[in-house]
Amino acid sequence: MNQKAFIICAVFALIISCKNYATSKDLKQNPEGKIKGFLDPTKDKITSIGPKVDEVAKKLKQEERELMQGDDPNGSGINPPPTLLENGNDNTLVPIAKSAEQSGDQKEEKSGKVEEKKEKQESKEEKVEEQNQEKKQKKEERNVKEEKQKQEEERQKQQEEARAKAEKEKREREEKQKQEEEKKVKGRIKTLTDKINEINRDIDGIKGQTSIGAEEVRDKITGPIYDDFTDSSSSIRTTWGDLEYEEDLELGRLLKELSEARDSLRTKLNVDNQPYIIDTRSTEPQLKDNVSVSEIKSDLDELKSKLEEVKEYLEDKDNFEEIKEYVAGSEDNYDEED
Structure with missing residues (x-):
């Protein structure tokens, strides 16, 4: 061929x-x-x-x-x-040989260029694929990051809501406790002021008489003052921070003066106006059967005045927080009265 x-x-x-x-x-x-x-x-x-x-x-x-x-x-x-060359039995031409050689070279060159172009195309496609993979990976990483951020924000939101709820419940408890304490203090103040009003009414009733039994005066006047205000173990002078020894405080001073006015009247109710010194070696003096109102009138007035001062202190709103502390530290809280 x-x-x-x-x-x-x-x-x-x-x-x-x-x-x-x-x-x-x-x-x-x-x-x-x-x-x-x-x-x-x-x-x-x-x-x-x-x-x-x-x-x-x-x-x-x-x-x-x-x-x-x-x-x-x-x-x-x-x-x-063209120049001829002899080669055996056939006569050949140099240009024909060169033309054939050049044609082969051109084919090889063309084939090489096609191959190079194909390689470039494949390289370009690989580069595009690599870029697409990189974009896809970055997108996935961005989605993961956004999802983590979303979860973190949701977690923080839940924590914030839980913290806000806890703080709200705490405020509500504190507010409720405060209201209960205030209610208790106001109830205690009302109980004491009501007792003072009752004692003062009784004083006014006694002052309208000429003579009265000493035992009635003790039961209506000096006894309640002793029990609720000045000297018994359940009195506010004892239970509200030992005000008996804190005379430099306003309430301590008022209760001390009230106690002295009460002792003065109580002595005039005894036989021979014998004072009652409370200790383990003495007994309570005997009461008179009746006393002249004119004899105890000044003591009744003094006692009523001291009771009004104590009442004013208890009703003063500026003293509410101080009274609240007294009640909170009380050893014995009285039941509220209607």
């Missing part, structure tokens, strides 16, 4: 050579004879090669007819003949 291709190329080279060497004069005188004499051996050789060379022979005949018709008389456009 390679031998056939080589012969075909040689034929075309010979045709071109014939064109270049033939002068216009030779062509005019005997073109047919010269061309036939030059081409006959070649045609015989080609015919012997096989059916595939027939087509080349036909092309040669066509060239022969074109030559017989004549070229440009001046020979213009006819190229100079």
Whole structure:
């Protein structure tokens, strides 16, 4: 197959050579004879090669007819003949060999360029795929980060709500406790002021009489003052922080003065106005049967005045917090009275 291709190329080279060497004069005188004499051996050789060379022979005949018709008389456009080299039985041309070599090189170069282009395209596609993967990874990382941030914000929100709820409940408890304490203090103050009002009414009732039994005065006046205000273990003077020993405080001073006024009246109720000194070795003096109101009137007035001072202190709103502390530290809280 390679031998056939080589012969075909040689034929075309010979045709071109014939064109270049033939002068216009030779062509005019005997073109047919010269061309036939030059081409006959070649045609015989080609015919012997096989059916595939027939087509080349036909092309040669066509060239022969074109030559017989004549070229440009001046020979213009006819190229100079290429250099021939002998190689065994075949005559070859350097330009044909070079042309074939260049054609192969061009094919290889083209193939190389196609391969290079393909590699560049694949590299570009790989780069695009890598960029897409990178974008996808960054997007996933961003989504994970946003989800973590969302969860953290939700956790903080829940903590904040729980903290706010706890603080609210604490404030409500404290407010409720404060209200209960205030209610208790106000109830205790009311109980004491009601007792004072009751004692003062009784004092006014006694002052309207000329004579009264000493026991009635004790039960209505000096006894309640002793029990609730001044001297018993359940009195506010004892239970409200030992005010008996805190005379520098306003309430302590008022209760001390109330206790002294009460002792003065209590002594006048005893036989021979004998004072009652409370200790383990003495007994309570005997009470008189009756006492003259005029005899105890000044003591009743003094006692009523001291009771009013204690009442004013208890009702003063500026003293509420101080009283609240007294009640909170009390050892014995009295039941509230309606």
